[in-house]
Amino acid sequence: MKKLRIFSMVVFVIAAASFGYFKYEQINSKDNQAPAITMDTDSIQVSCQAEDGELLKGIKATDSKDGDVTGSLIVESVSNFMENHTRNMTVVAFDSDNHATKAARKITYTDYVSPTFSLTEPLRFAMNTQDIMGTLTCSDVLDGDITGKIKMSSEYYVQADVAGEYPMVYQVANSAGDVQKLPVTVEIYDPSKEAQKPQFELSEYLVYTSVGNAVDPWSYVQQITMGGIKFVRGEDGVLRDPNPAEKQERTAITADEVQITNQADFNTPGTYEILYQITDDSGKESVTGQVRLIVVVR
Structure with missing residues (x-):
């Protein structure tokens, strides 16, 4: 019995020593330093x-x-x-x-440019239109198309059931936190009165330019429809009816017949609007059509 007890104690001591040696090796072999x-x-x-x-x-x-x-x-x-x-x-x-x-x-x-808005139609909408974003889109050099991130400022309200002109600010932010704002005028019109008014068609409705580089507002006017006739821009910059009728009173529209209100300061970064207006006096009463070109100087 005594020999068995001694044998058990020896086995225990050997096991304990082996375990201690294993833990010692484990601790010392483990890397405790980060790269x-x-x-x-x-x-x-x-x-x-x-x-x-x-x-x-x-x-x-x-x-x-x-x-x-x-x-x-x-x-x-x-x-x-x-x-x-x-x-x-x-x-x-x-x-x-x-x-x-x-x-x-x-x-x-080396080539960063802030998010850039684009617009293929004017920000003019018929009464009761639900979407007053229109064709406004935005692209970014980091994130690509971020149109889905465009938001309208809660500081302004457009009453879609009442014709008029309303201030609005669209804004967007990319993944790098660059927030761009686009202050504009949103026009709500009465469709029943729109048919009689002259209609403008511009080559662009939103343009970017650098500080000190002025744009020529007339160069963006591509077509004006007035009195049921489409006057299309020619190489000389004059808008003409391509197929004038015999004894037609008006066959062309020149730049001096369009009232252009240009308040853009091309020496100061910011967002500006150029307003185009033309009045048709050929009917029973005079009617004026208008459109805006948004210019961003940066």
Whole structure:
């Protein structure tokens, strides 16, 4: 019995020693250090279309146990824009024990342009129209088509059942936090009175230009329909009836017959409207048609 007890104690001591040695080896063999990240520069200039490989260029990661773990680097996040359209990028490296290290790098885009609105028809809508967004769209160099993110300011209200002109601000933001606003005039018209009015057709209804670069308002007028006749722009800039009838009183419309109210300041960034108006006196009463060209100077 005594020998059995001694044998049991020896087995216990050996087992305890083996377990202790195993834990010792386990603790000492485990990597307790995270990878180290180095980079040749903490700020880079890239295109808006740059992929992760280009964003990570010049960044390396090494680990005391695993060696080179540069292949584990990922772009964890990119911040919203800061000053001068600079963003902070956070990168992460991992080792085989799932230790992680983070580092930051600044990104500046070489070809960035703020979200750009487009409009293929004027912001004129018949009474009781539910959609007062019309054909307004927006594209972005970072996110592509962001039309679905366009919102109307809650500060303004368009009474769709009452004809008139209403101020409105459309706005949109891209994934980098760049918010662009488009202050405009929305016109609600009475369809029963629209047929008698001259109708304008412009080549564009929203244009962008740079500071100091003025646009020629008349160059956008492509067609005016007046008195049932379509006057189409010719190479000389005059609008003419392509098929005038014999003894037709009016066969052309010139620039001086259109009243253009241009309040755009092309030396100051901002959003402006150019108003075109023409009056038809051929009927029982004079009727005036109008349209707006939105000009964004930036």
